[in-house]
Amino acid sequence: MLLRVKDLSVYYGKAMALENVSLEVAQGAVVTIIGANGAGKSTILKVLSGLWPSTSGEVYFDNKKIEGMEPYEIVSLGLVHIPEGRRLFPYLNVLENLKLGASLRKDKEGIKQDLEGVFTHFPILRDRRKQKAGSLSGGEQMMLAIARGLMSKPRLLLMDEPTLGLAPVMVVELVSVIQAINKTGVSVLLVEQNVFLALQVAHRGYVLEVGKVILEGNIDQFRDSDLVKRAYLGE
Amino acid sequence: MKPRGIFAIVVCLFGALALLTQPCLAGEPKTLKVGGLFCLTGFGSSAETYIAQGAKLSEEWINEKGGLTIKGEKYKVELVMEDMKGTADGAVAAATKLVYDHKVKIVIGTVVPFMVQAAGSVLEPAKVLRLVLYNCGMPSEYGPQTPYMFLTYDSTIEGMRAALDYLKEAYPKVKNVAYIIPDDGSVPYLDKLFREKATSMGYEVATVGKWAMTTQDFSPIITKVLASKPEAIAFANGWPQATGSMLKIIRDMGFKGPVFGCNYDDAYQIMEIAGKEASTDFFIHQIDLDSPDMTPMIKEIKKRAEAKYGKAYGMHIWGFNPLYELKQVIEAAQSTDSTVLKDTWGKMKTIDTVYGPGRMGGLKTYGINHTVCAPCPIVALMAGKVKWVKWVDVYSP
Amino acid sequence: MISDVAAQTVVNVLMLSSIYILVALGFALLLTVLGILNFAHAAIYMVGGYICYQLAVVVGINQWASLLISMIAVGLLGLFLERVFFRPFLKDMNRIVVVTLALIIILQATINVTVGSYIRRIPSFVPGVLRFSGVSVSGDRLATFVIGGVLLLAVILFIRKTKTGLQMLAISQDSDGAALQGIKTHRIFAVTTAIGCALAAVAGSLMGAILSLSPFMGDIMLVKAIEIVILAGIGSIGGVLIGGLILGALDATLPLFISGSATDLTGLCIIIILLLIRPQGLFGREV
Numbered sequence: 001m002l003l004r005v006k007d008l009s010v011y012y013g014k015a016m017a018l019e020n021v022s023l024e025v026a027q028g029a030v031v032t033i034i035g036a037n038g039a040g041k042s043t044i045l046k047v048l049s050g051l052w053p054s055t056s057g058e059v060y061f062d063n064k065k066i067e068g069m070e071p072y073e074i075v076s077l078g079l080v081h082i083p084e085g086r087r088l089f090p091y092l093n094v095l096e097n098l099k100l101g102a103s104l105r106k107d108k109e110g111i112k113q114d115l116e117g118v119f120t121h122f123p124i125l126r127d128r129r130k131q132k133a134g135s136l137s138g139g140e141q142m143m144l145a146i147a148r149g150l151m152s153k154p155r156l157l158l159m160d161e162p163t164l165g166l167a168p169v170m171v172v173e174l175v176s177v178i179q180a181i182n183k184t185g186v187s188v189l190l191v192e193q194n195v196f197l198a199l200q201v202a203h204r205g206y207v208l209e210v211g212k213v214i215l216e217g218n219i220d221q222f223r224d225s226d227l228v229k230r231a232y233l234g235e
Numbered sequence: 236m237k238p239r240g241i242f243a244i245v246v247c248l249f250g251a252l253a254l255l256t257q258p259c260l261a262g263e264p265k266t267l268k269v270g271g272l273f274c275l276t277g278f279g280s281s282a283e284t285y286i287a288q289g290a291k292l293s294e295e296w297i298n299e300k301g302g303l304t305i306k307g308e309k310y311k312v313e314l315v316m317e318d319m320k321g322t323a324d325g326a327v328a329a330a331t332k333l334v335y336d337h338k339v340k341i342v343i344g345t346v347v348p349f350m351v352q353a354a355g356s357v358l359e360p361a362k363v364l365r366l367v368l369y370n371c372g373m374p375s376e377y378g379p380q381t382p383y384m385f386l387t388y389d390s391t392i393e394g395m396r397a398a399l400d401y402l403k404e405a406y407p408k409v410k411n412v413a414y415i416i417p418d419d420g421s422v423p424y425l426d427k428l429f430r431e432k433a434t435s436m437g438y439e440v441a442t443v444g445k446w447a448m449t450t451q452d453f454s455p456i457i458t459k460v461l462a463s464k465p466e467a468i469a470f471a472n473g474w475p476q477a478t479g480s481m482l483k484i485i486r487d488m489g490f491k492g493p494v495f496g497c498n499y500d501d502a503y504q505i506m507e508i509a510g511k512e513a514s515t516d517f518f519i520h521q522i523d524l525d526s527p528d529m530t531p532m533i534k535e536i537k538k539r540a541e542a543k544y545g546k547a548y549g550m551h552i553w554g555f556n557p558l559y560e561l562k563q564v565i566e567a568a569q570s571t572d573s574t575v576l577k578d579t580w581g582k583m584k585t586i587d588t589v590y591g592p593g594r595m596g597g598l599k600t601y602g603i604n605h606t607v608c609a610p611c612p613i614v615a616l617m618a619g620k621v622k623w624v625k626w627v628d629v630y631s632p
Numbered sequence: 633m634i635s636d637v638a639a640q641t642v643v644n645v646l647m648l649s650s651i652y653i654l655v656a657l658g659f660a661l662l663l664t665v666l667g668i669l670n671f672a673h674a675a676i677y678m679v680g681g682y683i684c685y686q687l688a689v690v691v692g693i694n695q696w697a698s699l700l701i702s703m704i705a706v707g708l709l710g711l712f713l714e715r716v717f718f719r720p721f722l723k724d725m726n727r728i729v730v731v732t733l734a735l736i737i738i739l740q741a742t743i744n745v746t747v748g749s750y751i752r753r754i755p756s757f758v759p760g761v762l763r764f765s766g767v768s769v770s771g772d773r774l775a776t777f778v779i780g781g782v783l784l785l786a787v788i789l790f791i792r793k794t795k796t797g798l799q800m801l802a803i804s805q806d807s808d809g810a811a812l813q814g815i816k817t818h819r820i821f822a823v824t825t826a827i828g829c830a831l832a833a834v835a836g837s838l839m840g841a842i843l844s845l846s847p848f849m850g851d852i853m854l855v856k857a858i859e860i861v862i863l864a865g866i867g868s869i870g871g872v873l874i875g876g877l878i879l880g881a882l883d884a885t886l887p888l889f890i891s892g893s894a895t896d897l898t899g900l901c902i903i904i905i906l907l908l909i910r911p912q913g914l915f916g917r918e919v
């Protein structure tokens with residue numbers, strides 16, 4: 001298993017956000033976490049990337065215990081988090097944002113190559129490379145956020161609601177982007193409200209409700225699940 | 236009750252009273268608590284730390300000489316210092332502490348006018364006798380409405396009069412003078428008095444420049460003053476950083492004429508700030524501790540300061556003076572009551588100061604005769620050296 | 633004469649602005665990168681001046697070497713302060729205010745007790761006066777402007793052109809976002825504090841030569857730094873330069889026209905008017 005989370009509990013002050021959550025991501029898989037607003041999805045990702053401490057439980061990445069590590073140490077292992085709301089650097093231009101994604105890397109040649117790769121993937125970013133990130137359109141910002149994440153050379157990409165604020169056409173495009181990334185050998189843990197998208201790209205899934213995993217399984221099981229149908233697909 | 240019974244009770248009461256007061260009569264001398272208000276930190280502390288040391292020396296001096304004798308009783312002086320921290324709030328807090336915690340009825344200290352006023356707002360209503368060191372001529376600071384305040388030595392007004400007299404003597408060719416004042420509220424009063432004295436001596440007033448108390452860099456104000464083409468420049472008052480900085484800038488900008496300060500300030504410190512090159516043709520109200528021309532009392536204080544603090548400064552002498560005067564007033568009044576003391580002092584015509592014989596004055600100048608006028612020493616900076624000039628007699632009517 | 637006054641004033645504006653900017657830049661960097669209001673920044677400026685004085689006058693080593701050592705020493709002091717005083721409280725504005733205010737008292741008292749309050753001035757870095765065509769300019773003032781200008785240029789180039797500088801900007805715009813890129817935030821915090829403190833030390837040393845030293849010389853400077861940052865708009869480094877120039881210009885020219893305390897008031901009014909026109913500051917980000 002590339003990522004293994006065991007009995008994770010997290011608090012914000014006195015309020016419990018996660019209770020004994022366990023989940024796994026296999027090498028090469030796309031796994032999704034779905035759940036209502038406030039279920040604790042982003043909290044899981046924040047703990048994984050070291051932004052927020054867990055109260056109890058264990059997290060293994062590539063069989064290494066990672067909780068308590070600084071965010072940069074976690075990034076250096078290849079666990080890369082594209083946060084909710086994208087968190088670009090709005091007053092820096094596209095190129096600078098991308099370079100910052102490669103903050104920990106020393107291989108100048110590799111960075112150059114990856115930059116080229118990102119630009120072929122998202123040609124619009126090449127055209128806008130001198131434009132401030134804050135002035136990009138929502139779709140362009142999403143591409144930049146993903147591209148910036150890729151510049152960190154991820155082995156597992158954590159994506160938190162990448163569809164937020166995107167037009168339907170862009171959502172369809174996103175499906176192919178995620179699939180393409182996955183094809184290069186990068187595993188993906190995708191947090192989504194857009195369950196259609198999640199069901200389309202993921203191999204496995206978890207349903208989170210007020211801090212607890214209430215359903216997990218292969219994505220085929222999800223498609224047939226009454227719970228998912230009722231709660232998230234409105235059927 | 237029978238008369239004999241009453242008699243017995245009265246005898247008992249007297250006996251008890253005698254027993255209670257017994258230890259005081261025969262044992263240790265009583266202590267007279269005197270408050271000391273100085274800035275030991277913050278604005279003004281660079282001078283007032285040394286003034287406070289001088290005050291401490293005077294406390295020791297009095298006690299060594301057997302303290303104060305009032306109606307046959309011996310009193311030791313105990314100086315209780317409070318730090319005003321260089322702010323008006325700090326002055327109010329320190330004064331309040333002295334009056335209500337330490338219960339003092341006499342306070343020496345406060346130098347910078349805004350702190351004199353702030354502390355006065357607490358001390359004056361409490362009828363505390365105040366021996367203040369300095370004044371810049373504002374009625375709100377010192378006047379008929381401050382009957383408990385005494386000005387223990389020449390201030391900027393006396394200093395200005397003495398300095399202009401000396402200017403005439405040393406630089407007879409000078410025709411006009413510029414006057415530079417910190418804008419602390421005193422400008423209208425000092426401006427008027429300066430113009431009066433200067434014009435009566437035949438000088439023209441080139442300009443009166445005011446600088447904000449928060450001024451960091453004096454270049455702009457000096458630029459402006461020099462544009463009025465003065466032949467001599469006077470500083471109403473200030474502190475060594477300000478005076479030294481201004482002197483340096485004046486010389487840097489090429490002004491060659493005489494420059495002088497009217498306030499009591501340390502010439503060595505001014506030279507430290509101005510630098511040796513700029514320190515020439517400058518004079519100020521100050522003593523020269525190394526000159527043989529000093530009073531025996533100054534020589535004595537110098538010895539004591541060197542023994543206790545390693546080095547003596549003009550500020551030590553200044554800080555010594557108030558208690559030196561207070562001792563005379565208390566012994567003349569034979570009382571420690573602040574109202575009795577103020578009435579007695581108000582009737583005195585002369586009082587000895589460490590700077591020499593003093594005369595009481597100020598009724599015309601300040602509206603109250605609580606001003607001690609004593610000989611005003613002048614020290615010059617010439618070619619990077621401190622030079623003793625002379626004592627100038629000065630009196631504020 | 634008019635041209636003489638004008639030339640003199642230009643020199644004064646440049647000198648005063650350089651000092652203001654050197655201090656305010658560090659204050660602004662700590663505010664935007666670490667997200668803390670370091671009220672002790674101007675006390676650090678004061679400490680820088682005293683270290684330079686002690687080295688140059690008491691120890692007696694070369695004046696310029698003293699300036700350099702003071703800059704490095706205070707930079708190291710910055711590292712220490714960041715580690716011990718700032719880092720534990722970064723997310724807690726209330727505590728940071730208390731801690732930095734306490735730091736002012738600690739630093740002032742330390743200097744007051746160890747060096748004492750006797751007045752001191754650092755000897756001139758560039759002694760003497762330069763005269764060109766009737767205008768006299770003190771060597772120190774010119775040197776201050778030159779040193780200040782060079783340092784500011786160096787810092788701006790550092791921020792704009794180096795990887796560390798880019799990371800500083802990134803943290804100032806989104807600190808969590810920056811951490812997720814693998815930026816070692818604490819290292820950047822340390823570097824930023826060291827740079828900010830070192831700049832303040834240079835300003836304190838230069839000011840100690842032009843004017844004088846006092847344990848309380850930072851009190852007014854802190855107000856100036858806050859005014860400049862407000863004027864600049866929080867988060868704008870370029871704005872600090874312009875804000876510093878404006879404040880320096882006000883402080884150096886207003887006394888020519890208005891005298892006394894009214895200069896302070898007028899300066900403040902002009903700043904308030906500027907802020908009424910642009911509430912986010914001259915270069916503040918419209919968020």
Ligand SMILES: Nc1ncnc2c1ncn2[C@@H]1O[C@H](COP(=O)(O)OP(=O)(O)OP(=O)(O)O)[C@@H](O)[C@H]1O
Pocket residue numbers: 012015017035036037038039040041042043044084193
């Ligand atoms: N910094 C915080 N401080 C306190 N409570 C927080 C904080 N962040 C999140 N929470 C709370 O924790 C719970 C889970 O939040 P989280 O952001 O993980 O939800 P989510 O599943 O990502 O929701 P959404 O779909 O709306 O993004 C919520 O009740 C939220 O209010």
Ligand SMILES: [Mg+2]
Pocket residue numbers: 041042043084160
């Ligand atoms: Mg979320």
